[in-house]
Amino acid sequence: MLRRIVFAVIAMSALAAQAAVPEFHLVVQDHKFQPTEIQVPAGQKFKLIVENKDASPEEFESAELNREKVVVGNGTIDIYLGPLEPGKYGFFGDFHQDTAQGFLIAK
Amino acid sequence: MLGSGLLVFREVLEAALIVSIVAAATRGVVGRGRWIGAGIGAGVLGAIIVACFAGVIAQAVSGIGQELFNASVLLAAVLMIAWHAIWMASHGRELAIEMKSVGAQVTGGNRPLSALLIVVAIAILREGSEVVLFLYGQSAGGSSAVDLVGGICIGVIGGSAVGLALYFGLLRIPMRYFFSATNWLLLLLAAGLASQAASFLIQADILPALGNRIWDSSFLLSDTSWIGKALHTLIGYEAHPAGTQILFYLVTAALIALGMRMLGGGGGKSPQRPVTAHLAH
Numbered sequence: 001m002l003r004r005i006v007f008a009v010i011a012m013s014a015l016a017a018q019a020a021v022p023e024f025h026l027v028v029q030d031h032k033f034q035p036t037e038i039q040v041p042a043g044q045k046f047k048l049i050v051e052n053k054d055a056s057p058e059e060f061e062s063a064e065l066n067r068e069k070v071v072v073g074n075g076t077i078d079i080y081l082g083p084l085e086p087g088k089y090g091f092f093g094d095f096h097q098d099t100a101q102g103f104l105i106a107k
Numbered sequence: 108m109l110g111s112g113l114l115v116f117r118e119v120l121e122a123a124l125i126v127s128i129v130a131a132a133t134r135g136v137v138g139r140g141r142w143i144g145a146g147i148g149a150g151v152l153g154a155i156i157v158a159c160f161a162g163v164i165a166q167a168v169s170g171i172g173q174e175l176f177n178a179s180v181l182l183a184a185v186l187m188i189a190w191h192a193i194w195m196a197s198h199g200r201e202l203a204i205e206m207k208s209v210g211a212q213v214t215g216g217n218r219p220l221s222a223l224l225i226v227v228a229i230a231i232l233r234e235g236s237e238v239v240l241f242l243y244g245q246s247a248g249g250s251s252a253v254d255l256v257g258g259i260c261i262g263v264i265g266g267s268a269v270g271l272a273l274y275f276g277l278l279r280i281p282m283r284y285f286f287s288a289t290n291w292l293l294l295l296l297a298a299g300l301a302s303q304a305a306s307f308l309i310q311a312d313i314l315p316a317l318g319n320r321i322w323d324s325s326f327l328l329s330d331t332s333w334i335g336k337a338l339h340t341l342i343g344y345e346a347h348p349a350g351t352q353i354l355f356y357l358v359t360a361a362l363i364a365l366g367m368r369m370l371g372g373g374g375g376k377s378p379q380r381p382v383t384a385h386l387a388h
């Protein structure tokens with residue numbers, strides 16, 4: 001019984017923790033990010049959801065955020081970020097660096 | 108052609124730097140060409156398979172499959188390097204003495220060359236799968252075959268040339284210091300790979316970052332510069348590492364150094380069976 005309660009508490013807190021993480025959406029289309037600028041809260045964790053509407057794969061990458069993740073054609077990925085210091089953080093699509101550029105603004 | 112050549116070059120360079128260190132570390136071992144060649148072959152095959160299943164891997168384990176995969180192969184490479192480095196610490200001096208005295212190749216004895224084969228394969232698999240995905244996208248986007256093949260040639264030749272330059276540079280290290288030098292290079296390589304693995308586990312939200320930016324040295328050397336990238340691959344340089352990355356780096360380096368010291372037992376005085384020396388012919 002006790003074990004069941006413990007499990008329930010863990011499950012609930014895990015759900016609560018997930019629900020508490022704000023989500024932000026980013027789309028890749030024609031090898032460009034939309035929007036190219038996203039405002040996110042500073043000082044807290046959040047989730048960036050990247051949807052690739054192109055048929056070809058892309059890699060979300062940012063040296064400033066220490067992140068790199070491949071998103072296949074017509075695929076979607078989640079990237080956990082933060083807590084960030086206030087500031088501007090650039091990111092790019094590694095496979096189309098000439099067009100796929102954007103940045104996060106943490107406030 | 109130049110655009111795709113540049114990306115291929117970047118990825119090939121990263122893998123080539125790692126292969127160069129492994130090639131230098133296995134200097135004078137009979138049949139090492141076969142081992143390294145097999146590692147490269149397995150890596151290329153693995154890269155194609157991983158690229159084909161990129162979508163499946165990404166969706167696995169509720170969306171963090173890619174991070175788990177990357178972290179796992181990186182940590183596997185760390186273990187293999189650690190195993191080899193510790194083995195070499197106990198036998199390296201004998202190897203150097205033998206090579207100097209008989210001026211010929213020595214057999215590896217029970218040296219774990221398979222460990223280094225796996226390191227080579229993993230380096231190529233990781234960078235290669237990105238190349239395959241990129242080229243697939245290019246060809247789907249209507250790039251001509253000439254452009255693609257040209258890009259591959261530019262990238263592979265350019266990247267391999269820099270790798271070879273590093274290899275021949277390393278060979279100039281005097282024999283007395285040679286194996287301890289390559290062993291330290293392998294130690295730093297392993298520490299850097301462990302830090303990269305930590306970065307993937309933070310990205311997947313499995314590990315806490317323990318501070319997203321412990322320092323920011325991007326004004327001195329940016330992660331995106333060529334030197335910054337090369338040092339990132341070779342010794343794990345990060346312009347703004349997370350706390351957990353630093354922890355992984357230091358613990359890996361300390362454990363391997365400790366293992367080399369304790370199991371190394373002072374090189375030539377090792378009580379273990381010495382490497383059997385056979386002339387290669």
